[in-house]
Amino acid sequence: MTPEPIKAFIARFARLPAIGPRLATRLAFYVATQGEQTIVELAAALQGLATLDLCPQCFTLKPRSETTCAVCSDPTRTPRVVAIVERDTDRMALERTGRYHGRYLVMGELPERGVLEPEHRRRLTYLADRIRRDAGGKIDEVIIAVGLHSFGDLLAGLIREEFQGLAKKITRLGRGIPTGGEIEFADEETLCAALERRG
Amino acid sequence: MTPEPIKAFIARFARLPAIGPRLATRLAFYVATQGEQTIVELAAALQGLATLDLCPQCFTLKPRSETTCAVCSDPTRTPRVVAIVERDTDRMALERTGRYHGRYLVMGELPERGVLEPEHRRRLTYLADRIRRDAGGKIDEVIIAVGLHSFGDLLAGLIREEFQGLAKKITRLGRGIPTGGEIEFADEETLCAALERRG
Known part of the structure; x- marks a missing residue:
C-alpha cells in the first residue's frame, strides 16, 4: 500500500544515527x-559530502582537493601539543573556544561505547609512530579530550598506555560544574571533582 | 574551519522537521x-521520492505512473465513506487496522497547529464539490480522523461546517483509554470520555 520509493527511503534513512524508522517515515512523507x-537541494547537499576525505595526519574531514586539513597546514599551530578527540564535532567545539593552538587526532566515533575498533587503534598507533619518527620521540603534551563518562575513563587509560614516554605530559580535560550548571543537579562524581579543583 | 560541503549539508538538512542544526551536524559528519x-545510496533513496506525486482524488502520495492511489482505484473500497486525515502516516495507521473499507482525504500536515492554509481548505472544498457532483449530493459518512487535541476539536468544527448536509453522518474517532493505557496516567478529559463511552 505504501509506495516503494517511500519504503526504500525509510529503509535507508532509518539506519542513520538518531533517525530510526519513525522519523525516517515522517521525513519520507x-x-x-x-x-x-x-x-x-537535499540530494545536492548529500552529494557535496562526497567531495570530502580525511586529513592523512589527523583524520579530520577536509576537502579532497587539499593535502591536509586547515589546522595541520597552519604553521602557527604547534605540532608539539595534540588533542585526541572522538569526533569531528568534538574538535569543532574545542576550535570554537579559540583557546587551543595545538593539533588534533580524531579517533573516529565509537559505535558502541566500550568497543575500540581496529581503525581507532590504527589511528592512535599512527600518531605514536609519527611522534617517534618526526618529533624526536617526544612531544610536549597529549590532551585526552574524550567524554568524561565511564567509557571515557577506560579509553583515557588505553591512550595513556599508548603514549607513555612519548609526551612530557599526558593530560585530560578538567572535570567540574559546567558554566550555568546548577549545583543541585550535579552528580556526586562531578561535585567531588569540582571540590578538589576549587580555586 | 568547517568544510563548505558540511556547512551546506547542515544548512539544508536542519530545515527538515525534527532534524534541526544539532542532528544535521551529527548526520553531516x-x-x-x-x-x-x-x-x-542515500541520494538514490531521496531521488526515488521524486517519482511520486499526489493522488488527484485523495491527495495521498502515489507513483507518478499511476492515475490514482491504490485505495481510490480499488473497486472494493466504498466511495460513500470518506475519512479525513491530516497526514499520509495517519492514513497508513488506519490502513494497518484492516478494519476500514472507505476512502480518504489527506488534508496535508498543518505546519503550525491552529492555522488552516489555503491548500488545506482547497482540499476540503474539492471533496465537498465531488460529493455534490459525483455522489448525488450526499454520501453515507464523513469520518473526521484528526488528532484529539484542542486544535483537532477546532478543525473538526470547521470540517463539520463544510460537510453539513453532504453526508448522512459526520463522525469522529472515539476518545478513550488507549490499549495498554494506564488509568492513573489518563487525563481527565480522556477519562470522562471513556466513562461516557463505557460498555
Missing part, C-alpha cells in the same frame, strides 16, 4: 510532498 | 565519514 526542488 | 557508497 514530508520530503515527498515538498516537491522536486526540495529533493534536488 | 557521520555520512561524510561513511564513504561514497553510503552517499550514493
Whole structure:
C-alpha cells in the first residue's frame, strides 16, 4: 500500500544515527510532498559530502582537493601539543573556544561505547609512530579530550598506555560544574571533582 | 574551519522537521565519514521520492505512473465513506487496522497547529464539490480522523461546517483509554470520555 520509493527511503534513512524508522517515515512523507526542488537541494547537499576525505595526519574531514586539513597546514599551530578527540564535532567545539593552538587526532566515533575498533587503534598507533619518527620521540603534551563518562575513563587509560614516554605530559580535560550548571543537579562524581579543583 | 560541503549539508538538512542544526551536524559528519557508497545510496533513496506525486482524488502520495492511489482505484473500497486525515502516516495507521473499507482525504500536515492554509481548505472544498457532483449530493459518512487535541476539536468544527448536509453522518474517532493505557496516567478529559463511552 505504501509506495516503494517511500519504503526504500525509510529503509535507508532509518539506519542513520538518531533517525530510526519513525522519523525516517515522517521525513519520507514530508520530503515527498515538498516537491522536486526540495529533493534536488537535499540530494545536492548529500552529494557535496562526497567531495570530502580525511586529513592523512589527523583524520579530520577536509576537502579532497587539499593535502591536509586547515589546522595541520597552519604553521602557527604547534605540532608539539595534540588533542585526541572522538569526533569531528568534538574538535569543532574545542576550535570554537579559540583557546587551543595545538593539533588534533580524531579517533573516529565509537559505535558502541566500550568497543575500540581496529581503525581507532590504527589511528592512535599512527600518531605514536609519527611522534617517534618526526618529533624526536617526544612531544610536549597529549590532551585526552574524550567524554568524561565511564567509557571515557577506560579509553583515557588505553591512550595513556599508548603514549607513555612519548609526551612530557599526558593530560585530560578538567572535570567540574559546567558554566550555568546548577549545583543541585550535579552528580556526586562531578561535585567531588569540582571540590578538589576549587580555586 | 568547517568544510563548505558540511556547512551546506547542515544548512539544508536542519530545515527538515525534527532534524534541526544539532542532528544535521551529527548526520553531516557521520555520512561524510561513511564513504561514497553510503552517499550514493542515500541520494538514490531521496531521488526515488521524486517519482511520486499526489493522488488527484485523495491527495495521498502515489507513483507518478499511476492515475490514482491504490485505495481510490480499488473497486472494493466504498466511495460513500470518506475519512479525513491530516497526514499520509495517519492514513497508513488506519490502513494497518484492516478494519476500514472507505476512502480518504489527506488534508496535508498543518505546519503550525491552529492555522488552516489555503491548500488545506482547497482540499476540503474539492471533496465537498465531488460529493455534490459525483455522489448525488450526499454520501453515507464523513469520518473526521484528526488528532484529539484542542486544535483537532477546532478543525473538526470547521470540517463539520463544510460537510453539513453532504453526508448522512459526520463522525469522529472515539476518545478513550488507549490499549495498554494506564488509568492513573489518563487525563481527565480522556477519562470522562471513556466513562461516557463505557460498555
